[in-house]
Amino acid sequence: MGHLTPKDEKRIIKLIEEWSEPKLTWPLLVEACKEKLGISRARQSLMNLPAVDLAMKNCKAALKARKLKPGWISDIQAANEHIEKLTTNNQKLLAAVRDMHSRFVIWQANADMHGLTQSFHSFKRRPDFVFART
Numbered sequence: 001m002g003h004l005t006p007k008d009e010k011r012i013i014k015l016i017e018e019w020s021e022p023k024l025t026w027p028l029l030v031e032a033c034k035e036k037l038g039i040s041r042a043r044q045s046l047m048n049l050p051a052v053d054l055a056m057k058n059c060k061a062a063l064k065a066r067k068l069k070p071g072w073i074s075d076i077q078a079a080n081e082h083i084e085k086l087t088t089n090n091q092k093l094l095a096a097v098r099d100m101h102s103r104f105v106i107w108q109a110n111a112d113m114h115g116l117t118q119s120f121h122s123f124k125r126r127p128d129f130v131f132a133r134t
Helices: 006-017 026-037 043-047 050-067 076-113
Strands: none
Touching: 006 026, 006 050, 026 043, 043 050
């Protein structure tokens, strides 16, 4: 167990940069170095390498930023179901808007026919219109 060569250091940095797990810790890195690179080093000796320490900090920040995106779903099936539900809800809302718009057009035409002005505050009576009393 001699000193790490610059080549070993680069291999460790590459391992960190290509990290695919959702969590990265020093013990996990030590274990990955043993299994994947055949490099057996303690956490402290890896931490003392400035380039490895910097790569570790950068990777941890990137992993943390990935988790912080609100509303993102990690499972593709759940994401597809969520999209389908949102699409259905969107279609219902669009139908409701179309219905309300058609009602508004009718109300607007009725208001115009019965002399309601644009300000909607003053109602002018048409001379030929008689209110029916019940």
